[in-house]
Amino acid sequence: MATDFDVIVYGATGYTGRLVAEYIAGAYPEGVRWAMAGRSLSKLEEVRTEMGIGAHVPLFTANADDPASLRAMCARTSVVISTVGPYQLYGSDLIAACAATGTAYVDLCGEPGWMRKMIDAHHEAAKTSGARIVFSCGFDSIPFDLGVLTLQEEAVKRFGRPVPRVKCRVRTMKGGFSGGTAASLKATLAAAAREPSLVPLLASPFALTPGHKGSSQPSGLLPEYDATVESWVAPFVMAPINTKNVHRTNFLLGGRYGDDFVYDEMVVTGLGEMGKAAAEALAKLNPFADNKGPRPGEGPTKEEREAGHYDVLFAGLMPDGTRLDAVVTGDRDPGYGSTSKMLAESALCLVQDVTGEGGIWTPGALMGTELRARLVKNAGMTFTAG
Structure with missing residues (x-):
């Protein structure tokens, strides 16, 4: 055309x-x-x-x-x-x-x-x-969508099959979310209040795979100690959209990651009592709860955008415990520059x-x-x- x-x-x-x-x-x-x-x-x-x-x-x-x-x-x-x-x-x-x-x-x-x-x-x-x-x-959802894809490609090369369990762990992230992200979340919550039928859809990791449901998935809603990364981890605010997109990719690719594919996303908060306390605090935090952040159309300075970055680990676990990792990094703040x-x-x-x-x-x-x-x-x- x-x-x-x-x-x-x-x-x-x-x-x-x-x-x-x-x-x-x-x-x-x-x-x-x-x-x-x-x-x-x-x-x-x-x-x-x-x-x-x-x-x-x-x-x-x-x-x-x-x-x-x-x-x-x-x-x-x-x-x-x-x-x-x-x-x-x-x-x-x-x-x-x-x-x-x-x-x-x-x-x-x-x-x-x-x-x-x-x-x-x-x-x-x-x-x-x-x-x-x-x-x-x-940022929602390319680093996560392509991060899983990268890990699974390597798994097929090494093991002849995809990894059935992938833990996404956000290790570092400097930079805020956009005003548009906050406005979108508020609009989604308002839509759910008007249409209660949306609530189970929003909660389902398979909301974007019509007619298909895979294995039971972790909720990712509570802080926990993760032995895989040897750290406390907390809920990740972007997980509700990223996980749905990752499962839709698997769906559109004909189940390339397997029918038993299990995936979650959480934020690494550190070791010991300090790591636990940070995870518990992060689990209670709603970054969109007030109006102090940027509004739609607003955002950080160029210097602030360029000072941002992120590092995301994808830990893949085979049934016998063999582990394979992938890492995605970006050189700007996630919500704007990158x-x-x-x-x-x-x-x-x-x-x-x-x-x-x-x-x-x-x-x-x-x-x-x-x-x-x-x-x-x-x-x-x-x-x-x-």
């Missing part, structure tokens, strides 16, 4: 959208046809000037409450990058437009209830049109590296090793196994 652009950044005047636009402009000064879109043309012009992006980058308007403008945007590009969330409030018509027009799509979504609704409503239409729709192309690079590279991976049939995908299932190679080369991430 011939289009005017490879990529359109939709929501380019927002905080994360600006970072994505800045990254594309700096990393791909030529060779990528791209444009910026949002509700206000004057605001887009202001942002483009402020960020030093050349006037050759086109601007045009598109609005979440104007489906015709969304379809017009889709008709002009190979891939839409959407940073306009919460997606359950502002994203449904864009997914419908992409599915209808065969336009590829990536976002930062961590809203499993909405994602399941979109899967149920548009997966088949996307398959028919050829639209490759990929949710969760940021996420903006992951999102942009995911879109360009769909343009330049990956074909594949239409449908609603995960990064690991559709882009897998190709995306991993891009992130290592361009986005300051590492993936190691051994």
